[in-house]
Amino acid sequence: MTLDHVTIWENCLQTIKKNINTQSFKTWFEPIKPIKLEGSVLTIQVPNNFFYEWLEENYVGLLKKTIRQELGQSAKLEYQIFVEDHTKPSVSSSVSGRKFYSPQQIANPFVIPGIKKLKVDPQLNHKYQFDNFIEGDCNKLARSAGKAIAKNPGGTAFNPLVIYGDVGLGKTHLAHAIGNEVYSKFPKKNTVYVSTERFTNQIIEAIKKNSVNELVNFYQSIDVLIVDDIQFLSGKIKTQEIFFNIFNQLHQLGKQIILTSDRPPKSLEGIQDRLISRFKWGLSADLQSPDLETRMAIVSAKLDKEKVNLPDQIVEFISYNVKDNVRELEGVLVSLIAQASLNDKVIDLHLAKSVVENFVSGVSKEITIDNIKQLVSDHLKVPVEKIQGKTRKREVVMARQLSMYLAKHHTNSSLKAIGDNFGGRDHSTVIYSCKTVEDLIDTDPLLKDALNELERKVKMSLTGIKT
């Protein structure tokens, strides 16, 4: 008996489902429709180009394996992209609203042919929305400016909007979020996202084909143009010249321009002054590293999305230790979830620590006595020199005794080694300090609070402090 395309695809889905998380399955596989089966070629319909590219980029291995399993080694998958013209339904139905492309043809698909009014594919990533871009002090200005633009593209003072900041802080996410919101609010406006790299390649290609004018005309007809990572314009004179013309025309017509860069416009190198001065016409808004609360909110949001539940302590642990980069934060989560599910382990602090250690460089595996002294020093505002010195002042003595206590309980150091580390004291002093702390826990609430907080920090800390 030969199976039909629906059954084959249904079987594929069963396998795929077992290999990826529920959310990804829902997002990327549920919307796919099986269309036909001819020999060993299965055709599936995906909602848009982006979908196709995403599948090819992220799931090609899994797809290949799965469909070979169903249809044998010669199995092939073909995509059909569903095209809908939002602006002119009548036109779109007259060309049946659907277009067939082979994957090769889709490689450079800004304009969807076959529809009379050129409808531009915005090249937006639907994953990146305002809803899942967590707000914090680190991104408030850029986010609000983006929101304002999305309400009124081209009509605010933020033109161009330059979003800048270090890698992994959300520039691309925010740029797409603005684009997506414009696209849904103003479907008639042509919105386009393009990376500087792709833009440069288009220009090189156009020069080869003698079609630079068409490319410029195309870009000059866009209503909302988003160009990501403009630092890569550096040194590319011809590209800069063409971009300059496009920019001028769009700006003059009151069209919206959104740019991202890894540094503020004034620090861009290898880019003509006349361009840089234009970048400064609107608003430059930076993205900074998120603070602890924002990192925790980001972690929680990602976990919700993945439908994974983690104890607060672990959320805090991860957020505490992965500081500089949201992409790294996500990497830790993905890796943690994967390790837990692949090895059938529970996600506990131990597993979280081992994953974080692999991600964050400069982190020592074991907490050291020096780390502890530093933590105590920061917490009680007593300099490290005093902690290991001779002062008998009450707060210094408390800091010293707490440090010794923590060193005994949280490192593998011998009493002698601990004593040596505190200005050459002998082991009986260490024993006495630990005993004092233990005696005071019940009677001295101040000490008890300090100890609790420090123990928490020691546990949270991997420590990120380089000694």
Ligand code: ADP
């Ligand atoms: P950049 O372009 O600045 O290098 P990205 O936009 O690619 O950074 O962001 C890296 C990852 O971090 C993306 O997956 C993005 O969704 C996520 N991210 C960054 N900032 C936030 C935020 N404020 N809230 C939620 N996710 C964020």
Ligand code: MG
């Ligand atoms: Mg980026």
